[in-house]
Amino acid sequence: MPQEKDTPVFHGFGEMDHLVGLHIALAHGTVYRHFTESLSHLELTQKQATMLWLVDEHAGIAQTDIAKLMRMDRATTMAIVNRLQARDFLVRGKSKTDRRRQTIDLLPEGKKVLELAKLVIAEHEEWLKDKFKTRDIDRFVSMLKTVYEK
């Protein structure tokens, strides 16, 4: 099956290959897709799973602190919290010391789905880490942190 004249197969990005941001976006897209497929049976997205796990580790955390940690807008955080609340995965409460704040805590259903998700996420991480030599992983993570920290 010969290649047609105006239907070449393109292998690279040419000039754009120098764009670090492009490679980050492509890597993220690939991981995001694999993550989404892995957790499709639980109907959990990457953001949702991350938030559940975060709330589990920091019971009573406020939305503002979730937003800071996940590097999201307040409104974006609201949207995700609302979706998880609608499925009875978490519950909002009142802060005792600052009446502007609300506390977020997992409900039994949320705890249950999180535990299931953790198993799949572990497999997903294996798939990802298997692409690297073990000794390279820490260095890769450190470079990624360089991008988003501070």
Add this chain to the structure above:
Amino acid sequence: MPQEKDTPVFHGFGEMDHLVGLHIALAHGTVYRHFTESLSHLELTQKQATMLWLVDEHAGIAQTDIAKLMRMDRATTMAIVNRLQARDFLVRGKSKTDRRRQTIDLLPEGKKVLELAKLVIAEHEEWLKDKFKTRDIDRFVSMLKTVYEK
């Protein structure tokens, strides 16, 4: 201003810190946000700018090949092409050798906005690369390619 008992400042992800996928997502989010702000005056997203640049480098490319390069679904690609077409940035044509295929080419308006975008993208890339030691950048890119290639 003392920290309240139920409003601690959280610095890390604890157990989740081992998740490579999480760090990729956070790094991408940071770069995505900076890119979007940088190009807001042109009203171009990261995907849209990437596609314009790609079409510029590969005149007459088919949607399928754009999709493969950008690691996107066919329908997703359609949506982005449609938006750029609606703004007269590109035009669809007919392939001479395969009547199922369409060719995509830049229009003058698209070429103009791309050239403006390239200037801003160069600044954006400087912002990103300044976070690294020069000699680390190639290694970082190579690791990112490891994630999404093949």
Add this chain to the structure above:
DNA sequence: TATTGTTATACTCTATAACTATA
């Protein structure tokens, strides 16, 4: 004045499914 949460709104990306035309 600044912070926290909220609501309303709008846009982009993403994917699935089903369809037509062509190879």
Add this chain to the structure above:
DNA sequence: TATAGTTATAGAGTATAACAATA
């Protein structure tokens, strides 16, 4: 049978603006 493009549809994330309550 497989590929390319299309349409319809739906969900998720993202952000802005404006508002109320509280610090």
